[in-house]
Amino acid sequence: MAEVQTLPATLRRFQATDEGFRWETVSLKHYKPEGTHFRDITRQVLFGPESGLPAELRYFEVAPGGYSTFERHEHVHAVLILRGRGRAIVGEQLFEVQPFDLIHVPAWTWHQFQAAEDEALGFLCMVAVDRDRPIRPTSEEAEQLRRHPVIGPHVRL
Template identity: 85%
Template sequence: MTEVQTLPATLRRFQAHSEGFRWESVVLKHYKPEGTHFRDITRQVLFGPESGLPAELRYFEVAPGGYSTFERHEHVHAVLILQGHGRAIVGEQVFEIAPFDLVYVPPQTWHQFQAAKDAPLGFLCLVAADRDRPTRPSAEEASQIRQHPIIGPHVRL
């Protein structure tokens, strides 16, 4: 008889805090080490390669009025909004987002997530574990983006 090897079940309980969503044994991290191209955002890696997955499932929380970096890269994002509301800029479109909306960010597509001023925006983001580094717009690209009739008024650079 062949023995089937199974991994032990792991449970990380959800913990609602006044400071935002948290899970047991999951480290709350700064979104990025430093910079002025994003504001008031944290991340938690819920599952990653150490779990045997070829992907990372991350939870981001953007404080009211905060935003992620306006960037692009080769890897895709699959995003599920869990709390709050705000905007997602994807390519040349601006979407109003709310809980349980799904946002797909294709490869090499400019994108940014922004929380409304009255509530935090929390979302799950699934990405490949092996991925490229994001790039931000050059000075020339930033100038063109600011002049774009649809996304220009909304982008935070």
């Protein structure tokens, strides 16, 4: 069996700041390099492949009024809301979310996370290390989604 090089035992202390939740020595990154299909969101990779786990634990923070990309993919998400309020669109369902809510996003399910207009939304997201690239809706799919009676008025593309 091949030996895997992993991090030694570490402690990264949590720091609540005026700009949001942070952890010592964890880089604050842009959500994605560029685009107009998301707004005001950052990510921090708390545990990645170097941890020796087959999963990645990430923290996303969405500024008030911001949102993640509306997308789907083969890999599954396990999400824990840590702070704030907002909405989660998962498939054809719309969930009002708050701290400590758990959300399971199944494979190939459209999804999006949105912060309330007056409050940031912060959540942990666990995914497999080996995963596929997200897919955004085609123009035909986008038109169908906009007409959906439950999620249509809330989808941000």
